[in-house]
Amino acid sequence: MALLEMNHIRKSFGGLEVIRDISLKVDKGEVLSIIGPSGSGKSTMLRCATMLETIDAGEIWYMGEKVAWVEPDGRKVYPKGEQLKKVHSCFGLVFQNFNLFPHYSVLKNIVDPVVHNQKRSKAEATQEAMELLARMGLADKADAYPCQLSGGQCQRVAIARALALNPQVLFFDEPTSALDPELTGEVLKVIRSLADLHIAMVIVTHEMNFAREISDHVIFMDKGVIAVEGSAEEVFKAENERMRAFFGKLNH
Amino acid sequence: MMKKVLAGVLCTAMAVSALGMVSFADETEAGSAGLATDGKFVVGFDAEYPPYGYMDDNGDYTGFDLELAGAVCDLEGWELVARPIDWDSKDMELESGNIDCIWNGFTMNGREDSYTFSVPYVDNSQVIVVADDSGIESLSDLEGKVVGVQADSAALALLEEDGDQADLGATFGELQQFGDYNTAFAELQAGSLDAVAIDVGVANYQTAGREGYSILDESLNSEQYAVGFKKGNDVLCETINSDLAVLLENGTFDEIAAKYEEMGIPSDMLCLAESLGVKAETEAE
Amino acid sequence: MSFQVMMQQLGGGLLRSIEIFALTLLFSLPLGLLVSFGRMSKNRVIRSIVWIYISVMRGTPLMLQLLAVYFGPFYIGGLKLGATWRFTAIIIAFSVNYAAYFAEIYRSGIESMPPGQYEAARVLGYSKGSTFFRIIFPQVVKRILPSVTNEVITLVKDTSLAFSLAYAEMFTIAKQIAAKETSFMPFLAAALFYYVFNAIVAFGMERIEKAMNYYT
Numbered sequence: 121m122a123l124l125e126m127n128h129i130r131k132s133f134g135g136l137e138v139i140r141d142i143s144l145k146v147d148k149g150e151v152l153s154i155i156g157p158s159g160s161g162k163s164t165m166l167r168c169a170t171m172l173e174t175i176d177a178g179e180i181w182y183m184g185e186k187v188a189w190v191e192p193d194g195r196k197v198y199p200k201g202e203q204l205k206k207v208h209s210c211f212g213l214v215f216q217n218f219n220l221f222p223h224y225s226v227l228k229n230i231v232d233p234v235v236h237n238q239k240r241s242k243a244e245a246t247q248e249a250m251e252l253l254a255r256m257g258l259a260d261k262a263d264a265y266p267c268q269l270s271g272g273q274c275q276r277v278a279i280a281r282a283l284a285l286n287p288q289v290l291f292f293d294e295p296t297s298a299l300d301p302e303l304t305g306e307v308l309k310v311i312r313s314l315a316d317l318h319i320a321m322v323i324v325t326h327e328m329n330f331a332r333e334i335s336d337h338v339i340f341m342d343k344g345v346i347a348v349e350g351s352a353e354e355v356f357k358a359e360n361e362r363m364r365a366f367f368g369k370l371n372h
Numbered sequence: 373m374m375k376k377v378l379a380g381v382l383c384t385a386m387a388v389s390a391l392g393m394v395s396f397a398d399e400t401e402a403g404s405a406g407l408a409t410d411g412k413f414v415v416g417f418d419a420e421y422p423p424y425g426y427m428d429d430n431g432d433y434t435g436f437d438l439e440l441a442g443a444v445c446d447l448e449g450w451e452l453v454a455r456p457i458d459w460d461s462k463d464m465e466l467e468s469g470n471i472d473c474i475w476n477g478f479t480m481n482g483r484e485d486s487y488t489f490s491v492p493y494v495d496n497s498q499v500i501v502v503a504d505d506s507g508i509e510s511l512s513d514l515e516g517k518v519v520g521v522q523a524d525s526a527a528l529a530l531l532e533e534d535g536d537q538a539d540l541g542a543t544f545g546e547l548q549q550f551g552d553y554n555t556a557f558a559e560l561q562a563g564s565l566d567a568v569a570i571d572v573g574v575a576n577y578q579t580a581g582r583e584g585y586s587i588l589d590e591s592l593n594s595e596q597y598a599v600g601f602k603k604g605n606d607v608l609c610e611t612i613n614s615d616l617a618v619l620l621e622n623g624t625f626d627e628i629a630a631k632y633e634e635m636g637i638p639s640d641m642l643c644l645a646e647s648l649g650v651k652a653e654t655e656a657e
Numbered sequence: 658m659s660f661q662v663m664m665q666q667l668g669g670g671l672l673r674s675i676e677i678f679a680l681t682l683l684f685s686l687p688l689g690l691l692v693s694f695g696r697m698s699k700n701r702v703i704r705s706i707v708w709i710y711i712s713v714m715r716g717t718p719l720m721l722q723l724l725a726v727y728f729g730p731f732y733i734g735g736l737k738l739g740a741t742w743r744f745t746a747i748i749i750a751f752s753v754n755y756a757a758y759f760a761e762i763y764r765s766g767i768e769s770m771p772p773g774q775y776e777a778a779r780v781l782g783y784s785k786g787s788t789f790f791r792i793i794f795p796q797v798v799k800r801i802l803p804s805v806t807n808e809v810i811t812l813v814k815d816t817s818l819a820f821s822l823a824y825a826e827m828f829t830i831a832k833q834i835a836a837k838e839t840s841f842m843p844f845l846a847a848a849l850f851y852y853v854f855n856a857i858v859a860f861g862m863e864r865i866e867k868a869m870n871y872y873t
Contacts, residue, residue, distance in 0.1 A: 419829075421836070422836060426837040456833065458820065458821050461724065464728050468732070468738055554840075554841065577839075
């Protein structure tokens with residue numbers, strides 16, 4: 121059973137179709153990277169998977185259950201109430217801009233969703249949060265506020281916040297794009313270490329070497345479609361004109 | 373007037389919200405004796421109008437008129453409620469039943485159509501107050517001058533178009549309306565007003581409390597003060613009239629008047645005896 | 658009138674001014690939030706009604722609104738006004754007026770929040786209500802505090818408008834004493850009282866702002 125399956129997804133913004141009939145699958149413990157030029161629809165795909173955007177066609181399955189789809193008559197069916205809560209508990213999302221809550225301390229950023237939304241005890245949540253922070257190398261920052269941290273530190277807190285809810289699959293939306301080059305290393309190191317936990321991850325990224333090294337599966341998107349997909353080895357060796365052009369630009 | 377119209381327009385816009393939120397007093401129309409609330413005589417007055425109605429040295433509301441109202445309440449066994457009002461809103465306060473009467477150096481002449489009046493009790497006149505050094509000595513000297521007058525006052529009605537002194541008013545450089553006498557006297561002092569048209573009792577009080585002002589010998593008119601009731605409230609009016617007669621007879625009226633003789637209401641201004649006498653005569657005919 | 662009696666009278670007036678001030682804030686701050694929701698509602702009818710309400714409140718003088726609320730029930734509904742209605746009407750008129758101003762302040766604050774905060778809250782499993790009250794609103798409060806302080810200080814001075822209903826707040830009392838004493842002294846004293854009152858309010862608001870400075 122796949123953790124996540126997205127079938128024949130379409131999405132338009134104001135008449136411009138940014139995703140054209142894309143399907144993908146994420147298995148337990150699998151690391152999937154989505155790469156491609158800006159505007160190719162990578163981030164939109166991620167936002168559809170996390171239900172921040174509604175799809176115009178297709179269906180989304182989590183843990184073998186169809187949770188969102190579009191009826192033939194165009195009606196969009198999305199989960200509500202308890203079911204939505206259940207779906208949300210399947211995944212976590214790490215944003216490009218972290219989106220930490222600035223009025224909460226680092227610790228409360230991590231603990232509050234666990235206590236308030238998953239109704240777990242505060243003591244237990246706090247203990248787990250401290251362990252996660254230690255793992256992120258931020259044990260001494262528990263009482264700090266996001267504004268007192270560097271971008272790299274913020275992103276590591278955001279990762280801890282997502283992990284604290286015990287998701288089955290973790291999405292990363294260009295997690296290092298907002299960071300200074302010297303800070304990307306520390307974040308990539310943390311993500312790499314998560315692969316060892318066998319947590320499934322879907323990473324939208326521009327870090328080619330990183331994607332190549334960490335991924336079980338890679339999707340190269342271009343103009344709203346999957347241009348190339350396969351294992352990291354296969355994709356990065358593929359003879360594809362558009363990909364070569366893309367990599368050529370990157371190497372400049 | 374403008375204020376009333378605008379307030380009315382706003383009312384419509386806000387009525388719904390206001391109505392939903394109010395707990396109103398007893399709905400029964402006028403209690404016995406024509407009072408809005410049984411046993412309570414609510415007197416509306418301008419608390420900035422000494423010596424007729426003002427705040428005394430102890431911070432209580434008093435004045436010639438309020439003491440008379442108090443004496444009436446003693447006779448009737450009513451409770452006196454002295455309710456200060458904004459003079460501009462006096463009609464709305466009276467019409468809506470928030471007050472039972474206006475008893476506050478209230479000129480009756482020219483207002484007979486809008487209110488039911490008691491017998492007059494003070495002979496008033498509208499006079500002109502000037503600074504001693506202004507060089508103004510007669511009404512004709514006011515030509516081209518800036519004259520101040522309280523908004524919505526008897527003096528204003530007199531000097532405006534259609535008033536009895538409209539011709540005089542037309543000679544003024546400007547007729548300037550003000551809200552309260554304190555400001556008017558400050559303007560007089562500062563020179564932005566050349567003269568103030570004002571009730572003689574108030575003029576007496578104000579010039580006594582300040583240096584360097586005098587009242588012109590020529591007055592603008594003579595008129596009477598009476599208690600103003602909502603048009604048609606004859607029951608209450610008759611009660612007050614007979615009470616005033618009793619107060620005159622048992623000497624209470626003169627006793628109270630004596631207290632205010634030095635505060636701007638000399639005894640020659642009192643006319644209650646005269647008007648009751650006149651009234652008795654007309655009734656006898 | 659002795660200086661002591663004057664101060665006593667003005668002090669009593671000040672208490673009544675403070676009463677208007679406190680009750681107005683108590684009602685208008687939550688009401689303003691509700692109104693701001695209406696202003697941002699997806700329902701066009703609600704949005705339009707609220708827009709008209711705000712525009713009337715901000716576009717007409719508070720003094721006229723006081724008269725309208727006070728005399729409205731009589732002139733429109735033919736209802737007799739009770740003795741306590743004067744004060745109730747003042748509080749209603751002030752609250753409804755200030756709610757309109759606060760609503761626009763809330764709206765500007767809420768609309769200035771980055772969408773990322775809503776999205777993060779959503780994927781972390783916060784309900785819509787929790788998202789607003791736990792995540793968005795505390796940050797909005799910090800953002801709008803300077804504008805709120807401005808309004809609150811204006812309110813202190815606006816309490817004097819209750820004189821148009823002859824309610825014995827400080828300014829009404831000052832006018833009455835001034836008339837009796839034929840002097841401007843009571844106004845000076847009243848000005849001093851207003852200033853001190855406002856200084857205390859400003860100090861309090863500054864403290865609240867500082868208390869929220871722990872993050873940016």
